[in-house]
Amino acid sequence: MKSAPGWRTSFSTVIGLVTFLIGSSPTGRAGSFGLNEQSVSSLGSAYAGGAAQAEDASTIFFNPAGLALLDHGELQIGGQFIIPSATFSNQGSRLVAPGTPFNNERLTGGNGGDGGVDHLIPNIYFSQPLFRSPAYGDLSIGIGLTVPFGLETDYQPDWVGRYAALRTKLITFDIQPSIAYRFLDRISIGAGLDVQYASARLTQAIDFGEIGAETLAPFYAALPARLAASGVPTAAIPGVVAATERAYSAAGFVPQGRDGVAEVQGDDWSVGFTIGFICEYLKGNELQFLQDGRFGFSYRSAIDHTLTGPGQFRGAPSLSAIGAPVQFPFPSALQDVFFNQSASAGLDLPAIYHFSLYQRFLQKFAVMGDIEWTRWNRLQQVDITFNNPSTPSNVLNLDYDDSVRYSVGFEWYALKQLTLRGGFAYDETPITSAQTRSPRIPDNNRYFLSAGLRYQPCSFVAFDVGYAHLFVQDASVDFTDSLGHNLRGKFSDSIDIVSAAITFLWGGPKPSPEIAPSGKSPVGYSK
Template sequence: MFLNILLVILCFISCLVVKAYGAGIAIYEQGVSGIGNAYAGAAASAEDGSTIFYNPAGLTKLTKPDVSLGAHVIIPNAHFKNTGSIGYNPITRSTYPLTGNNGGNAGVTVVVPNFYFSAPVSERLVLGLGVNSPFGLQTEYDKNWVGRYHAIKSKFITINLNPTIAYKVTPKFSLGLGINFQWAEAELTNALNPIAFLRFGDITTQDGFAKLEGDDWSFNWNAGLLYDLSEKTRIGLSYRAKLTHVFRGEVNFSNIPSNSTNVFKKDDAKARLNLPPMISFSGLHKINKNWTILADVTWTGWSRFEELRIKYETLITGDTVITTKWEDCFRYSLGLTYQPNSKWTFRTGIAYDETPISSDKYRTPRIPDTDRFWLAFGLGYNLSENAKFDLGYVHIFFKKSHIDKDPVREDLLRGGLKGYYRGHVDIISVQLRYNF
């Protein structure tokens, strides 16, 4: 029965795409009960099976077999404004204004699901399984936008299987450990500048197009500890190890003029993506029987992501390189929970999420990331003794972000994209939880 449920969940997740709304391309939306608190206290609260992701030691707080299924509807708005993008002609060594519109809304409305199951083996030992998507990305622009030589469509999907074990060392102290088996798929498209075809004798004003696809399996681990300082106060510390995907796939070209088809042709490709380690420290304190305050600080080690380099098997055009030079960053959150009775739970929270992007010149339209501020609300309702429903809503304010690509330093053929982004995100989350 459980295996059948898991297969349905995996099929459901594999049909969906995600957009990153944590630091860089990290996704914090891994559970629904915590989203109402902006994930403040996530490594300490251990309210449902999503603790498998936030702190596996929290499984010892789930004393009955527990299953939860959640989904997040993410509605992004990200709009670019061109402020003087220019191209560079290496033959005449002159610049010219890039043509095209502003690209429309680069955000794509998506659904991000997650599934968790836990089962106590004894009073001290608990086993669990999480199915989620810790990293992801999707942006898509109009095909004729001004930055089309940098990016049109960018999609990155992960599906993560996270078997977990937790052990209560003492009545106050628990440890947890999980292994993550992660599948990832990537798709990148962009236009090709007609200037690229001149060296092969093709004179045209029409763009070519390139599409790169690849996938990979990789694994890492996560661990955590949970400690009750008192009956009212608890702290949690969790760690997720770094992970590296080496994508293998192929690149395909279209709308290529005749003389250049021998150069821009289908080929095998490989790319390495270094994903970061993460450390979270959380705490909660029950002020009284109705009110609880929660807090969290999360560090993400994005400095290991310095570039995305795409290598080709036989193409003479050379590697495609996207320079990132990201930096480590922090996320801070504070939340409050009110439980007036045994039926209802009300939550709110705020968070400040730093971007890992170090400079405007390293911001890419594939990931136009920036600092953001979360304002979150949520509620929980006990449908019965065993069933619970959770609902959450978040509005994320994006700080205005600039992009300033040098047409010579970045890429002679991609052009110097210059402008700024404005945007925001709305997230609606629902979850059903059942314990046996």
């Protein structure tokens, strides 16, 4: 038999699966709730070459070493509008309660509607070369404002998976001041400080009916002896017990008979860092068919958060029943456990290793490649601690594995003012099984197809637009909480991304009337 406090393990899933973004949805980088939507210009080529290309000031996020390759000062303001879809198909969700009359009882409710939520992800970058010197090298600084992790899902309040998730939000916001230095004319190094804010808000339904039934079970079992001791005739005892059980069942103290809602909020500031380098193994027209070529590597550190904030419980009932011959002696038993209190949860965000290649050829074309390794395996479990000393701490096992994202992309410098882009990526999920896949993060492996362009009509402004569609493999769910609510079915997901940015440029070399040796528009930057 489970006691009411045992439900706290189930409630820990609310805190443990902290997942939202400041205007994001199921999408992104390296699976789960990581987001790669940090650059409108890179979206068009599926973010291939991000650690090597140094297309514009958004290199701050992918590899700060790229700042040293930008000869202009830049201010870029962009946004990526995420349009996700996450629909669930129920395939026999049930209550797992061996030894009780409720075992294998069907979970009630619909499929929850579309759990995806449309949002806009903003990106803002500023970069400034400090000096360019053949003798002393090139030094640049910059700062980026980004949203590197999160998602939002929202399901109908009466859906079949309500005990696992209703609404999930996680806000992450990074401030990344960065610096880069190029020496020997071909080697660039860079570093950035990641000052990160995270804030979570999560809700789920609570099956107070089942919790009440389990709390009442020992009361029912002891009732015959209690009645006999009080002088009730032996022949009347079964009828009194049955009438008491019927009254409490009619009051909703059976599984799925009396739902409440739990909501948890928390936030935290923490700090990490990003470092990287770029090697330019080819510059200009050193070979007949191959021009600029470079490879890059960056490392984005893990960041640990301890989210703290209020927890609220709505609908915790009194354990009483009208018409019951015998009343439960502790009517406030549930309310003594499920009351408003503070809580905290550790959230360990992963480190990311990023390898990229950029190669221009035949003057007007470039190809990019990318491998991104995200160390999700450090997120094996989430420890939850409640402020109330009578509420034990809990551990939620996620069992994440590392994931890898592979991408290829191309650019065609069609005109001196126009660049066309395309790309493809394959992104692995860190979720290892249907048993550990929560409807808060209905993630699976995904394929990423994108296109975009840059138009630069003059020397001081450029416009980027891009579009991507993510094909997500169907995600099986066989998720069971500590009360035995087994959500079984399949999620069908897809994502569309529409993006646009404007970049203001100043300083730098004088424009040439021809295509610059780097292959970029002459009113952009040159190498």
